[in-house]
Structure formats: C-alpha cells, structure tokens
Amino acid sequence: xxxxxxxxxxxxxxxxxxxxxxxxxxxxxxxxxxxxxxxxxxxxxxxxxxxxxxxxxxxxxxxxxxxxxxxxxxxxxxxxxxxxxxxxxxxxxxxxxxxxxxxxxxxxxxxxxxxxxxxxxxxxxxxxxxxxxxxxxxxxxxxxxxxxxxxxxxxxxxxxxxxxxxxxxxxxxxxxxxxxxxxxxxxxxxxxxxxxxxxxxxxxxxxxxxxxxxxxxxxxxxxxxxxxxxxxxx
Amino acid sequence: xxxxxxxxxxxxxxxxxxxxxxxxxxxxxxxxxxxxxxxxxxxxxxxxxxxxxxxxxxxxxxxxxxxxxxxxxxxxxxxxxxxxxxxxxxxxxxxxxxxxxxxxxxxxxxxxxxxxxxxxxxxxxxxxxxxxxxxxxxxxxxxxxxxxxxxxxxxxxxxxxxxxxxxxxxxxxxxxxxxxxxxxxxxxxxxxxxxxxxxxxxxxxxxxxxxxxxxxxxxxxxxxxxxxxxxxxxxxxxxxxxxxxxxxxxxxxxxxxxxxxxxxxxxxxxxxxxxxxxxxxxxxxxxxxxxxxxxxxxxxxxxxxxxxxxxxxxxxxxxxxxxxxxxxxxxxxxxxxxxxxxxxxxxxxxxxxxxxxxxxxxxxxxxxxxxxxxxxxxxxxx
Numbered sequence: 001x002x003x004x005x006x007x008x009x010x011x012x013x014x015x016x017x018x019x020x021x022x023x024x025x026x027x028x029x030x031x032x033x034x035x036x037x038x039x040x041x042x043x044x045x046x047x048x049x050x051x052x053x054x055x056x057x058x059x060x061x062x063x064x065x066x067x068x069x070x071x072x073x074x075x076x077x078x079x080x081x082x083x084x085x086x087x088x089x090x091x092x093x094x095x096x097x098x099x100x101x102x103x104x105x106x107x108x109x110x111x112x113x114x115x116x117x118x119x120x121x122x123x124x125x126x127x128x129x130x131x132x133x134x135x136x137x138x139x140x141x142x143x144x145x146x147x148x149x150x151x152x153x154x155x156x157x158x159x160x161x162x163x164x165x166x167x168x169x170x171x172x173x174x175x176x177x178x179x180x181x182x183x184x185x186x187x188x189x190x191x192x193x194x195x196x197x198x199x200x201x202x203x204x205x206x207x208x209x210x211x212x213x214x215x216x217x218x219x220x221x222x223x224x225x226x227x228x229x230x231x232x233x234x
Numbered sequence: 235x236x237x238x239x240x241x242x243x244x245x246x247x248x249x250x251x252x253x254x255x256x257x258x259x260x261x262x263x264x265x266x267x268x269x270x271x272x273x274x275x276x277x278x279x280x281x282x283x284x285x286x287x288x289x290x291x292x293x294x295x296x297x298x299x300x301x302x303x304x305x306x307x308x309x310x311x312x313x314x315x316x317x318x319x320x321x322x323x324x325x326x327x328x329x330x331x332x333x334x335x336x337x338x339x340x341x342x343x344x345x346x347x348x349x350x351x352x353x354x355x356x357x358x359x360x361x362x363x364x365x366x367x368x369x370x371x372x373x374x375x376x377x378x379x380x381x382x383x384x385x386x387x388x389x390x391x392x393x394x395x396x397x398x399x400x401x402x403x404x405x406x407x408x409x410x411x412x413x414x415x416x417x418x419x420x421x422x423x424x425x426x427x428x429x430x431x432x433x434x435x436x437x438x439x440x441x442x443x444x445x446x447x448x449x450x451x452x453x454x455x456x457x458x459x460x461x462x463x464x465x466x467x468x469x470x471x472x473x474x475x476x477x478x479x480x481x482x483x484x485x486x487x488x489x490x491x492x493x494x495x496x497x498x499x500x501x502x503x504x505x506x507x508x509x510x511x512x513x514x515x516x517x518x519x520x521x522x523x524x525x526x527x528x529x530x531x532x533x534x535x536x537x538x539x540x541x542x543x544x545x546x547x548x549x550x551x552x553x554x555x556x557x558x559x560x561x562x563x564x565x566x567x568x569x570x571x572x573x574x575x576x577x578x579x580x581x582x583x584x585x586x587x588x589x590x591x592x593x594x595x596x597x598x599x600x601x602x603x604x605x606x607x608x609x610x611x612x613x614x615x616x
Contacts, residue, residue, distance in 0.1 A: 040593075077588040077597055078616060104615035111585060111615075112311050118582070119313050132585040133615070 029067055034060070036069040082138065082172075089176050090193075105194035107133040110201060130205070140204035144175035146215050148222045153231045162231045163222035178211045179204070186210065267573035269319070274327065274362035277319050283569040285316040285577055288361060296364045298408040300374040300481070302353050304610060312581050318570060320351065322563045323358040329559065330359070330523055335475060338517045341555055343483070345528045346563035347541045349607025352527045353481055355563055359525050360479050368475040368522070369416045369465065371514070373405070376485035377532035379507050383492055386500070390429070391456055395506045396494070402454035402507060406447045409461070417441035420468060426460055428453045440464055459510040466514060469521035476522030478514055482533070483526035486512055487551030489535050512554065526555075566604040574606070578613050586616040 037043075072084050083103065091099035110133040118129045130136055151164040166174070183196040203209030269284040271277060277286070293301075293315045301309075309315045326342060333340060344352045364370050379401050389395040410417065420440045427433045428450060434442055440461060447457025469476040480486075486508050492500040502508045515524055528546045530536055540546050543560060566574065575595060578584045588594045598616075602608035 077591070077593050078586055107615035111583075112307070115311050115582065131582060132587075134586060 030065075032064055033067045034064050036066055036073070038069065038073055038075040040075060080134065082141065083134075085172070086137075086176050086180075089180055102193050102197075105192075106197045106201070107137070109194045109198040110136055113198065113202065136201060136205045140201045141172065141175050141179075143207055144178060144204050144211050144215055145171040146174060146218050147171075148219065149174070150218065150222055150225065151232075153228075155231055160228045160231055161221065161225050162228045163225055164232055175211075178214055182211050182214075267576045268316075273365060274358060275331075275365060277324060277327065279324065281319045282321060282324065283318070283567070283573045285318050285573065288315040288317060290315065292361075296361055296370075296412060297357065297372075298411040299405075300353075300360065300372050300479075301357060305354070308610075312583075316577065317354060317358055317361075318351075318573065319358070320355065320563075320570065322351075322561050323355045326355070326359050326525065326561055327362055330362070333523060335472070335521050338520050339476075339478075339522050339524050341515070341517055341524045341526065341558040342561055343526050343528060343543055343555065343558045344561045344563055345541060345543055345546075347565075347605075348530060348538075349605050350563045350565055351606050352529065352563050354606075355561075356479055356481055356525060356527050360477065363475070363477040363479075364412070366475070368477045369413055369469075370477045370479060371409070371462070371465065372412070372479045372481075373511065374408075374481055375529070375532060376480055376482045376508075376511065377529065377534070379505065379511075380485045380488070380490040380492065380502055381532075381534060386492060386494070387452065389455065389506050390453070391459075391506070395504055395509065396492075396500060397452070397455040397506050399451045399454050402458045403448055403451050406444050406454060406458060406461075410441075410444050410448075416474060417444060419473070420464060422460075422464055423467065428456070455506040459506060462510050462514050466519045469519055472521060474521075476519075478522070478524045478526075480511065480515065480524075480526045482529040483515065483555070484528050484533055484536070484546040484548075484551060486515070487548055487554060488533065491534055515555070526558075566606055566609070568604075571599060571604050571609070574609060584613055584616055589613075589616050 072088070087096070087099045087103045090102060111131060114129060114131040114133075114136070118126055118131055121129060130139075146166065148163050149166040149170065150161045152159050153162045154160075179197070179200055183193060183200055187196045200209060200211060204211050267284050269281050269286050271281060272287050272289070274286075288296075290309070290313075293309065305315075322344065326344075329340070329342070344355055346352050360370055360372055379398060383398050383401065385399055387397040387399060389397045417440045421437050422434060422440060422443065423436060425433060425436050426443070428446055432446065432450070434446060443457050443460050443464075447454040447461075465476060468474075486502055488502065490500050490502055490505070492505075494500055503512070515526065517524070528541070528543060530538060530540055530546060533546065536546060543555075543558075544552060547555060575584075575598065579590065584590070584594075586594070589598070598609065598612060602612050
C-alpha cells in the first residue's frame with residue numbers, strides 16, 4: 001500500500017515517502033511540492049532587486065512542482081485570512097455563498113452603525129469613534145481570545161480540569177467559536193445574523209458583552225484550579 | 235491626467251457658485267465631483283458625472299415612495315441625498331423642456347441592463363418635474379401590483395375585475411403626501427357613487443375622492459381609477475402639467491402570480507389598478523409626458539438576461555407602448571466611476587485601508603465592471 005501512495009503522490013521514489021497511513025485531514029502532497037505564491041508584488045519586482053534567498057527560491061520553483069491553489073486563497077488586496085476563517089466557521093453544509101454574504105452584510109452593518117454615530121457626534125469625540133469594520137473585527141477577536149485554557153486530565157480515576165497554555169490557533173478558534181455560538185443560540189430567533197453579529201462584535205470591541213464574560217469566567221476557573229497545574233506533563 | 239484637467243477646468247467655474255452655497259466655513263471646499271446646483275432644470279453637460287444634493291425635506295415631500303431601498307439606506311447613513319447627473323437623464327430633461335404640450339403625450343421608455351441606474355434616472359426626472367410644479371403621478375413599482383397580493387376582492391364596479399385594496403390604499407396615501415395642492419385645486423366633473431349611501435358630488439376637490447379611498451379601503455381601487463380618470467381628462471386644459479412616471483412598466487403586460495379563489499390564474503387586465511394604469515399610459519391625452527422604466531429585477535416569468543423593450547414588454551406591451559422614445563442607460567463611464575469612488579471616499583464609506591490605493595480602485599472597477607449596483611454592493615463591506 002505505501003508504494004501505491006508513493007506513485008499517487010507525484011511518482012517520487014519510495015524512500016522519500018514514509019510508509020504510514022496518511023490521515024484524511026492532513027496534506028496528501030509530497031513534501032517536494034511548494035506553496036503557490038499569490039501576492040502580485042513578488043512578481044513585479046525586477047531581477048536585480050531580489051536578494052540571494054529570493055533568487056534561490058525562484059530557481060527552486062523552476063524545478064519543483066507547485067500545489068494547487070485552494071479556492072479560498074485570493075490575490076485580491078481586500079482579502080483577509082482571519083475573515084475567511086470566520087466565514088468558514090459560520091458556513092453550514094458547504095453553503096459558502098450564504099456565509100460570505102452574511103459576513104459582508106455584517107461588516108456593512110457595523111460600518112453603518114459606526115458612521116451614523118460618527119456623524120452625530122460633536123467634533124472632539126469624532127476622533128475616538130472607530131469606523132473601520134476590519135479594525136473593529138480584529139480588535140474584538142483579540143479581546144475575546146482567552147490567555148489560558150482548561151483541559152480534562154484523568155488521574156487516579158478522577159477527571160480534573162487542569163489549566164493549560166493555549167496555542168495561538170486554539171485561542172483564535174475559541175474566540176470565533178464563542179462569538180458564533182453566542183449569536184446562534186442566545187438571541188431572539190427572528191433577528192438576522194448580520195444584526196446579531198454586528199452587535200456582538202461592537203460589544204466585544206468595547207470589552208463588554210457575553211463573550212468577554214465567558215472569557216473572564218474561563219480565566220477565573222483556571223485561577224481557581226491553579227493547584228492542579230502540576231498534573232500537566234507537556 | 236483627465237481628472238486633474240477636470241479639476242482645474244471646473245474648479246474655476248464652480249469657485250463662484252461654491253462660495254454662495256451654504257457650506258460650513260470650517261469644511262474644505264467640496265471636491266470636483268460635487269455640484270452645488272440643486273435645481274435639475276439648470277443641469278447641463280457641464281454637470282455630467284457630478285453629484286447634486288437634494289435637501290432632506292424635499293426628499294420627504296417629493297419621494298414618499300419611489301427611491302430604491304439601498305439609496306434610502308445611504309441617505310440615512312450619510313445624512314444627505316446625492317444623485318449623480320448622468321447623460322440619459324440630461325437627454326430626457328432636454329426632451330421634456332423642448333416638448334410641445336398641445337400635442338399628445340410622448341412616451342419615454344428607460345431601459346438598460348440590471349443595476350445601471352434606470353430608477354435613479356426616473357427619480358431625477360420626477361424631481362425636475364416637481365420642482366417645475368408639475369403634477370407627478372409616480373408609481374414606484376408596477377410589479378408590486380401583480381404579485382404577492384394577500385387580498386383580492388371582486389370589484390363592485392365591474393363584475394369581471396378584481397380589486398386590490400391594500401396596494402391601492404398605500405399608493406393613495408403616498409400620492410396624497412406628494413401632491414397636496416393639486417388635490418385641492420382639481421375638481422371632479424361628475425358625480426361618483428361609492429356603494430349605496432356614499433357619493434362624491436360634482437365640483438368637489440379631488441382630495442375628497444382620495445380621502446374616501448383611504449377611509450373606505452374596499453373602494454380604494456375605484457378611488458384610484460377615478461383620480462386617474464379625472465386627472466387625464468383635465469390635463470389638456472393647461473392649468474397643470476402631468477407627468478406619469480411608472481417604474482417597471484413591463485408588469486402591466488406580462489403574467490401575474492395571483493390566483494382567484496378557484497385557483498385559476500389572473501391575467502393583468504382583470505385587475506382594476508392595472509386596467510386603469512394601462513389607460514393612463516396610452517397617448518390619447520395631451521399636456522404632459524409619460525416616462526416609464528423597464529425592470530427585469532421584479533419581473534415575473536422573464537429570463538434574467540432580458541433587458542431590451544422587445545424582450546421585457548412582449549408583443550402585447552410593445553404594441554401598446556409603440557411609438558415610444560427609447561432611452562438606454564449604460565454602466566458608469568470612467569469619469570462617472572471616478573466621481574462615485576471619490577464620493578464614497580469623501581463620505582468615509584470606503585474604510586478599508588487598501589481601498590484608498592490605486593490597486594484597490596482598479597480592483598473595484600474590474601470586479602464591478604463599472605456597474606453602479608455592483609459597485610455599491612462591493613463597497614458596502616469595504
């Protein structure tokens with residue numbers, strides 16, 4: 001079976017492909033495949049300006065195969081990986097069109113609310129009002145990210161909630177997950193998602209709201225279970 | 235370079251007019267793409283591609299209905315109503331200014347692809363006519379009369395026809411809001427009976443007919459019919475000019491999605507409102523003009539690629555409207571696109587930091603294809 005997988009992955013010699021069962025979610029590409037380069041700026045640089053590493057990279061690209069670009073990777077100046085991740089998490093049963101339109105309506109709603117506030121405010125307060133929906137989104141996510149998490153560790157038959165450091169990816173995931181579940185479950189059934197989400201994001205931007213409270217509750221639990229911290233072995 | 239040329243060229247001309255406008259002194263002088271000329275009668279080619287302001291009280295008086303929903307949201311967010319002066323509208327205004335009102339009314343059909351600005355052109359013309367003191371009969375969307383009607387009553391006037399009380403009363407309310415003084419001046423020319431006991435005598439102001447329609451919702455459609463008839467008969471006298479502005483006129487000659495109680499489909503001529511409106515759009519009266527818009531967006535049983543009059547009106551509609559003056563509305567020209575983009579920047583609608591760069595602008599132009607609606611939709615989340 002490992003020779004078959006080797007042949008499937010670009011006809012490389014069997015010695016390069018480790019003989020193991022590849023999990024479905026991990027990449028099935030041979031390690032020799034390179035990532036596609038989407039940024040326009042890197043192609044517009046003339047040859048002289050390139051540094052040594054970049055020249056080497058270019059020569060490598062001439063001989064190595066390149067992975068197929070996923071549909072979410074875009075060369076648009078307006079694309080944001082965080083927004084794409086959030087859109088994917090909002091998506092249900094593969095309906096990316098709906099998820100993306102909900103996301104754009106959310107950003108537009110945030111912008112409208114903030115602009116209305118901005119135009120009505122007196123001159124000295126105008127500087128404090130943030131109208132950029134992307135800045136608000138990123139700041140709100142940052143405010144919602146927990147610093148420390150809890151993990152279930154079983155020792156001597158009993159399961160303890162042990163405080164554990166979180167990776168950046170896990171923090172981002174938790175922040176987005178909490179925001180989306182909060183909007184889906186704890187709001188009135190008839191309110192539209194853009195409206196609910198924009199409200200939550202604006203509250204999180206100002207460090208208020210139920211998601212920030214959830215983060216604080218988690219921190220308090222971790223602080224309370226400080227005694228079990230030595231159960232962690234990694 | 236074209237823009238800088240425009241800036242120098244028009245800044246000199248507008249220097250005098252911008253001083254006389256009521257700008258707050260602390261604000262910078264309004265940029266190239268604005269014009270302080272808020273009277274549509276004075277718009278010329280010089281103002282093409284620029285945005286003019288309609289004061290908010292005037293918006294409420296002239297457009298109780300009729301503005302597109304996204305434009306209304308934009309008015310609320312920016313706290314001002316700015317409409318772009320474009321070539322099709324200028325063409326129409328020139329025709330209206332030069333038309334002879336002793337001749338039968340000329341029909342103008344504004345057509346174009348989806349989202350190119352046909353309704354906004356119609357609103358520009360409606361604003362011009364109401365500023366000139368015309369009586370404006372504005373039907374915001376004829377498609378609303380042929381679909382999604384919850385109540386259909388059998389008409390008391392003619393057994394074969396069907397009434398739509400809700401739609402008629404909503405339209406009467408908006409019509410009353412925009413044309414108060416005409417309703418006082420125009421008098422009925424014969425006696426009308428509303429059922430067995432109520433009637434409107436001859437010589438009473440038309441306002442009473444409208445109020446009768448609003449009070450007794452069952453007879454609202456008949457009230458609309460009476461209003462249209464009276465206005466049409468009296469327009470040739472010359473005491474007022476009449477503008478019939480219909481958005482989505484292809485609804486009058488298509489199919490409806492309504493059904494009678496025995497589940498048989500309703501054709502448009504069986505509806506009183508549509509029947510009366512068809513009589514209004516015929517060119518057998520004089521003393522005004524008929525400006526209509528084709529619309530595929532709300533239309534029924536028409537393919538989404540159809541935009542020409544032949545396709546959308548069908549044979550029946552085309553023969554009924556023939557002869558008419560067709561007015562095509564294209565996408566934004568490069569100058570109009572610059573103007574719209576500059577307006578969004580100035581009003582802080584484009585917040586994304588990359589949207590201010592040349593790359594962002596080029597991307598917006600490419601993605602929207604210079605289509606006004608697509609540009610608006612794209613600039614929303616940015």
